[in-house]
Amino acid sequence: xxxxxxxxxxxxxxxxxxxxxxxxxxxxxxxxxxxxxxxxxxxxxxxxxxxxxxxxxxxxxxxxxxxxxxxxxxxxxxxxxxxxxxxxxxxxxxxxxxxxxxxxxxxxxxxxxxxxxxxxxxxxxxxxxxxxxxxxxxxxxxxxxxxxxxxxxxxxxxxxxxxxxxxxxxxxxxxxxxxxxxxxxxxxxxxxxxxxxxxxxxxxxxxxxxxxxxxxxxxxxxxxxxxxxxxxxxxxxxxxxxxxxxxxxxxxxxxxxx
Amino acid sequence: xxxxxxxxxxxxxxxxxxxxxxxxxxxxxxxxxxxxxxxxxxxxxxxxxxxxxxxxxxxxxxxxxxxxxxxxxxxxxxxxxxxxxxxxxxxxxxxxxxxxxxxxxxxxxxxxxxxxxxxxxxxxxxxxxxxxxxxxxxxxxxxxxxxxxxxxxxxxxxxxxxxxxxxxxxxxxxxxxxxxxxxxxxxxxxxxxxxxxxxxxxxxxxxxxxxxxxxxxxxxxxxxxxxxxxxxxxxxxxxxxxxxxxxxxxxxxxxxxxxxxxxxxxxxxxxxxxxxxxxxxxxxxxxxxxxxxxxxxxxxxxxxxxxxxxxxxxxxxxxxxxxxxxxxxxxxxxxxxxxxxxxxxxxxxxxxxxxxxxxxxxxxxxxxxxxxxxxxxxxxxxxxxxxxxxxxxxxxxxxxxxxxxxx
Numbered sequence: 001x002x003x004x005x006x007x008x009x010x011x012x013x014x015x016x017x018x019x020x021x022x023x024x025x026x027x028x029x030x031x032x033x034x035x036x037x038x039x040x041x042x043x044x045x046x047x048x049x050x051x052x053x054x055x056x057x058x059x060x061x062x063x064x065x066x067x068x069x070x071x072x073x074x075x076x077x078x079x080x081x082x083x084x085x086x087x088x089x090x091x092x093x094x095x096x097x098x099x100x101x102x103x104x105x106x107x108x109x110x111x112x113x114x115x116x117x118x119x120x121x122x123x124x125x126x127x128x129x130x131x132x133x134x135x136x137x138x139x140x141x142x143x144x145x146x147x148x149x150x151x152x153x154x155x156x157x158x159x160x161x162x163x164x165x166x167x168x169x170x171x172x173x174x175x176x177x178x179x180x181x182x183x184x185x186x187x188x189x190x191x192x193x194x195x196x197x198x199x200x201x202x203x204x205x206x207x208x209x210x211x212x213x214x215x216x217x218x219x220x221x222x223x224x225x226x227x228x229x230x231x232x233x234x235x236x237x238x239x240x241x242x243x244x245x246x247x248x249x250x251x252x253x254x255x256x257x258x
Numbered sequence: 259x260x261x262x263x264x265x266x267x268x269x270x271x272x273x274x275x276x277x278x279x280x281x282x283x284x285x286x287x288x289x290x291x292x293x294x295x296x297x298x299x300x301x302x303x304x305x306x307x308x309x310x311x312x313x314x315x316x317x318x319x320x321x322x323x324x325x326x327x328x329x330x331x332x333x334x335x336x337x338x339x340x341x342x343x344x345x346x347x348x349x350x351x352x353x354x355x356x357x358x359x360x361x362x363x364x365x366x367x368x369x370x371x372x373x374x375x376x377x378x379x380x381x382x383x384x385x386x387x388x389x390x391x392x393x394x395x396x397x398x399x400x401x402x403x404x405x406x407x408x409x410x411x412x413x414x415x416x417x418x419x420x421x422x423x424x425x426x427x428x429x430x431x432x433x434x435x436x437x438x439x440x441x442x443x444x445x446x447x448x449x450x451x452x453x454x455x456x457x458x459x460x461x462x463x464x465x466x467x468x469x470x471x472x473x474x475x476x477x478x479x480x481x482x483x484x485x486x487x488x489x490x491x492x493x494x495x496x497x498x499x500x501x502x503x504x505x506x507x508x509x510x511x512x513x514x515x516x517x518x519x520x521x522x523x524x525x526x527x528x529x530x531x532x533x534x535x536x537x538x539x540x541x542x543x544x545x546x547x548x549x550x551x552x553x554x555x556x557x558x559x560x561x562x563x564x565x566x567x568x569x570x571x572x573x574x575x576x577x578x579x580x581x582x583x584x585x586x587x588x589x590x591x592x593x594x595x596x597x598x599x600x601x602x603x604x605x606x607x608x609x610x611x612x613x614x615x616x617x618x619x620x621x622x623x624x625x626x627x628x629x630x631x632x633x634x635x636x637x638x639x640x641x642x643x644x645x646x647x648x649x650x651x652x653x654x655x656x657x658x659x660x661x662x663x664x665x
Contacts, residue, residue, distance in 0.1 A: 068264070071264070071268065072268070075268060075272075185272050185275065185276055185305050185306060186268070186272050187305075187306050187307035188269060188306050188307055188308065188311065188341055189307050189310070189311065190307070191265060191268045191269050191272065192265060194268075195264075195265055
């Protein structure tokens with residue numbers, strides 16, 4: 001079984017982030033790391049594709065030929081990676097990114113495509129279903145468990161009340177939630193082997209796409225302004241004078257939380 | 259080498275994550291409870307495949323020994339010392355004691371058997387020590403002999419037919435209370451009039467539970483609480499020739515204990531430099547954060563020049579020790595070893611730097627520094643032993659001076 005995992009390489013959240021003053025987009029010029037939410041997708045894929053002849057391929061779109069984040073997934077055990085890096089991709093919106101990823105994923109001819117529910121820098125959460133739609137594949141979101149049964153997958157799909165059981169044919173796109181599996185630590189041998197695992201570098205033209213479809217040229221959105229968010233208020237301090245519990249309940253009721 | 263490679267950074271980051279997630283939450287238990295460090299060390303080994311790597315290394319060393327080859331079993335062009343030193347550095351951010359327990363078991367006990375043992379002894383005891391399946395102790399120091407461990411040794415091995423009868427006390431033995439396998443040094447008592455100081459030192463491999471062998475409970479110590487230290491008492495312990503390292507009294511690098519013991523000095527001293535680096539890095543990180551946060555006279559103390567001086571000196575120490583560690587890693591990658599004098603100089607400087615930095619960190623934190631909650635207190639207690647074990651500062655000086663004056 002071939003499983004593709006889409007991996008986003010993002011600026012290290014530990015380092016202070018910065019916006020490009022010209023485009024108001026996130027500055028991605030420094031070293032990038034694998035988005036933490038993708039750890040779960042990679043781990044899930046490795047568990048599902050653990051048999052003889054099974055293979056996990058990572059697919060990522062990143063500027064400057066960046067592979068640092070991909071190496072993390074390769075060190076965990078993925079066999080190879082496809083990286084799409086092209087100056088024409090700067091300023092891509094979610095749909096533009098989905099077009100690129102869909103074209104790249106198709107080259108790997110996977111049985112299953114695993115993605116995080118959303119990235120931790122963009123948080124649009126729309127890309128996985130866009131990829132599925134562009135590829136004409138079914139998509140199941142918010143998976144908390146996945147099992148393979150013949151040519152179908154069975155997914156426990158997280159809901160507010162519990163979970164739904166969904167069965168769908170493969171190939172399919174599945175998004176996993178954080179905490180769905182315990183991501184492994186890359187072993188020392190895995191880290192050393194990752195350096196020599198193949199990474200296929202592709203451009204927009206290699207994928208048969210027109211530059212006008214992607215990047216800022218193909219983007220249906222524009223960031224016109226960025227402003228500071230309002231500072232959070234100081235909140236309300238409830239001093240317990242014997243009626244603390246009732247006052248907390250009243251507060252929560254007012255918020256319509258309970 | 260002036261910085262970690264990308265691959266080394268990846269190893270550092272993943273070990274750092276393990277330390278933060280698996281060790282940081284149990285530091286109090288390891289330091290002040292009755293939890294020995296071995297389970298978390300085994301978890302570390304299993305997580306990063308270090309047990310599998312140890313088995314591969316064992317196989318190479320065994321094949322080399324069986325083929326009769328001498329010298330190092332390192333891969334062509336030298337090994338990557340960073341693979342060993344990075345975990346040491348990272349563990350020392352929180353728990354230097356774990357490194358001591360691990361290093362003594364695999365490096366000193368396991369290493370001695372792998373170097374001087376017969377293939378049968380390597381298989382019987384060596385493999386389990388290298389993988390941490392079993393815990394090893396290396397017993398040389400005695401109540402009346404520390405720096406003079408070999409000359410002043412009073413433990414005896416008396417021939418009795420094909421066996422030896424072992425007697426003596428050992429102290430300050432890392433892993434002593436829990437060790438499954440003990441590498442034990444004793445003077446040969448052959449009934450001659452040879453003065454005790456000049457008698458041959460033999461090396462034996464003992465198992466927990468042998469009749470006449472008693473392992474004490476852990477000592478209470480100033481620091482390094484997560485490394486159990488104890489005493490060993492041997493009363494007429496009978497050891498067959500199969501337990502004599504190398505199965506011969508005269509094997510160079512084998513049962514000849516003086517050579518066997520000294521062979522460990524260089525590796526051990528380079529390891530202490532890496533431990534110092536980890537401890538210094540942590541003290542510096544904590545101190546910078548504290549200096550920015552702590553307000554006095556309505557200003558962060560980082561604005562005061564006396565505080566800045568402390569931080570600057572810590573950074574100088576960190577850079578110097580890091581350079582020494584990098585030098586060792588680069589030499590090792592080229593297949594070159596430190597001389598004993600170089601290793602001694604590295605250990606002397608690094609251990610003193612670690613102690614100084616940690617004590618200055620306590621001072622910078624003021625009253626909070628004296629409280630365990632702020633962590634520099636533990637690191638300061640732990641750092642002191644770097645100047646004492648693996649050869650005291652004073653012994654390092656003599657080794658450096660002997661080399662200089664002997665040129």
